[in-house]
Amino acid sequence: xxxxxxxxxxxxxxxxxxxxxxxxxxxxxxxxxxxxxxxxxxxxxxxxxxxxxxxxxxxxxxxxxxxxxxxxxxxxxxxxxxxxxxxxxxxxxxxxxxxxxxxxxxxxxxxxxxxxxxxxxxxxxxxxxxxxxxxxxxxxxxxxxxxxxxxxxxxxxxxxxxxxxxxxxxxxxxxxxxxxxxxxxxxxxxxxxxxxxxxxxxxxxxxxxxxxxxxxxxxxxxxxxxxxxxxxxxxxxxxxxxxxxxxxxxxxxxxxxxxxxxxxxxxxxxxxxxxxxxxxxxxxxxxxxxxxxxxxxxxxxxxxxxxxxxxxxxxxxxxxxxxxxxxxxxxxxxxxxxxxxxxxxxxxxxxxxxxxxxxxxxxxxx
Numbered sequence: 001x002x003x004x005x006x007x008x009x010x011x012x013x014x015x016x017x018x019x020x021x022x023x024x025x026x027x028x029x030x031x032x033x034x035x036x037x038x039x040x041x042x043x044x045x046x047x048x049x050x051x052x053x054x055x056x057x058x059x060x061x062x063x064x065x066x067x068x069x070x071x072x073x074x075x076x077x078x079x080x081x082x083x084x085x086x087x088x089x090x091x092x093x094x095x096x097x098x099x100x101x102x103x104x105x106x107x108x109x110x111x112x113x114x115x116x117x118x119x120x121x122x123x124x125x126x127x128x129x130x131x132x133x134x135x136x137x138x139x140x141x142x143x144x145x146x147x148x149x150x151x152x153x154x155x156x157x158x159x160x161x162x163x164x165x166x167x168x169x170x171x172x173x174x175x176x177x178x179x180x181x182x183x184x185x186x187x188x189x190x191x192x193x194x195x196x197x198x199x200x201x202x203x204x205x206x207x208x209x210x211x212x213x214x215x216x217x218x219x220x221x222x223x224x225x226x227x228x229x230x231x232x233x234x235x236x237x238x239x240x241x242x243x244x245x246x247x248x249x250x251x252x253x254x255x256x257x258x259x260x261x262x263x264x265x266x267x268x269x270x271x272x273x274x275x276x277x278x279x280x281x282x283x284x285x286x287x288x289x290x291x292x293x294x295x296x297x298x299x300x301x302x303x304x305x306x307x308x309x310x311x312x313x314x315x316x317x318x319x320x321x322x323x324x325x326x327x328x329x330x331x332x333x334x335x336x337x338x339x340x341x342x343x344x345x346x347x348x349x350x351x352x353x354x355x356x357x358x359x360x361x362x363x364x365x366x
Contacts (some may be wrong), residue, residue, distance in 0.1 A: 035124060036091075037089070038122045040063060040129075041085060041088040042107065043083045044083040047079055048060050048077075049061075063087075066159070069159035069162075071159040071162065073122070073159075075118065076120070078110075079112065081111075082109070082110075083110045084108065084109055085107065085108050085120075087122045100166045100167060108129065108130070109134075118133055123164065126166065136165075136191075138189070138190055138219075139156050139157070140186050141154055141155060141156040141161070141188070141194075141197070142186025144179045147179050148176065156189030156190075156192055156193055161174055163188065163215060171218055172217045175215070181209045183204065183206050185204050198222045199224055206228070211230055212228070213227070229268065236296075238263055239263065240256075240259060240263055240288070241263075241277070241321050242287055242297070244285050246261070257294055257297070262275075264322075271350070272324050272363065275320070276321075277319060278319075279311065279316065279317060280313070281316055283311075285308035285311070286311060298330050309330065309331070311332060319334050340358070340363050340364065342362070349362055
C-alpha cells in the first residue's frame with residue numbers, strides 16, 4: 001500500500017478511508033502504472049552527455065529508483081547557466097510532469113550560478129519533480145519511520161516521510177494514515193542529513209489506528225507542526241468532472257470518467273470534493289463520475305445517472321466545481337451561488353475555526 005501524501009494534497013486531496021493514498025493535486029497523482037524509466041529531459045541534457053536536448057529517451061539523464069525511499073532520484077554535475085527541464089516517463093513524451101507535478105505542465109526553471117552537483121527527484125505517487133536547488137529537501141525523521149517502510153527510524157535520508165511543496169508556497173508537508181497506533185517523536189531534517197534540523201527538541205505526538213498524521217514545515221520561518229486527525233468517512237476513491245469539456249482540459253477525449261486531468265480533490269476541512277479549471281467560452285455539459293467509471297455518477301439535481309449539467313461561460317474563465325458525497329450534489333460557481341452559513345458555531349462542525357466563509361461544512365445547497 002502506498003502511504004505518503006504531499007502537502008498540496010493534505011490541503012486539497014482525497015483522503016480515502018479504505019486505502020488512503022496520495023492524490024496530489026495537482027489532481028491525478030498516482031493514476032498511472034509505475035514507470036519503467038524516468039528521464040530528466042530539458043535544455044541541460046546536451047551538457048550531461050546526451051546527443052541533444054529535450055530527449056526523453058536519453059539514458060544519461062535517467063533517474064534511478066530507490067526502493068527504500070520509493071522515489072526516483074539522481075545527481076548530475078551541472079555547469080553555470082539557466083536551464084529548463086521536466087520529468088519524462090517511459091522514454092517518451094506521452095506522460096511527462098513539469099512545475100507543480102502537473103501532467104504535461106510548464107517547464108521547471110533551474111538557474112546555476114556556479115558549477116555544482118544537483119540532485120533531482122521524482123515521486124510517482126504525487127508526480128512532483130524537483131531538485132535540491134529549487135526546493136528544500138525536508139523529511140520528517142522520527143521513531144515512526146520504520147512503520148512507513150524505511151529501513152529504520154530517525155533516518156533523515158528516508159524519503160518515505162518526505163515533505164513536499166508542489167505549489168511552491170514554501171510550506172512543505174507530508175500526511176499519512178500508515179503510522180501504527182502509539183506515542184512518537186520527530187524533527188524535520190533538511191538535505192537528507194542531520195546537519196540542519198528543526199526544532200531544537202523533538203516534537204511528541206500520539207496516534208490511534210487509522211488516524212491521519214500531517215507534518216508541515218515552513219521554510220521561511222523554520223516552524224514545524226504536526227496534527228493528528230480522524231480518518232475521513234467512507235467515500236469514493238476519485239471524483240471526475242466528465243463531459244464535453246474534458247478534451248479542452250487535457251483529456252484525450254470527452255466523457256472519460258478515468259481521466260485524471262479533470263479529477264476533483266477532497267478537502268478534509270470542507271468534507272467536499274472540489275477543483276478549479278479554466279473553461280473556454282462555449283456551451284458544455286458535465287456530470288460527476290465516481291471511482292473512474294460510469295457505475296456511479298451524479299448529474300443535475302444530485303440525481304444518480306441524472307441529466308447532464310449545462311455550463312455556458314461567455315468568455316474563458318476559471319470555474320470551480322464541487323461535489324458533496326453526503327448529498328451527491330455536483331455543481332459549479334457559475335451555475336450556483338456558493339453560500340455558507342458563517343458564525344461562532346463552525347468549529348463545532350469540524351471547521352478549522354469559527355467565522356470562516358470558506359469552510360464548506362456549513363455549505364448551503366440548492
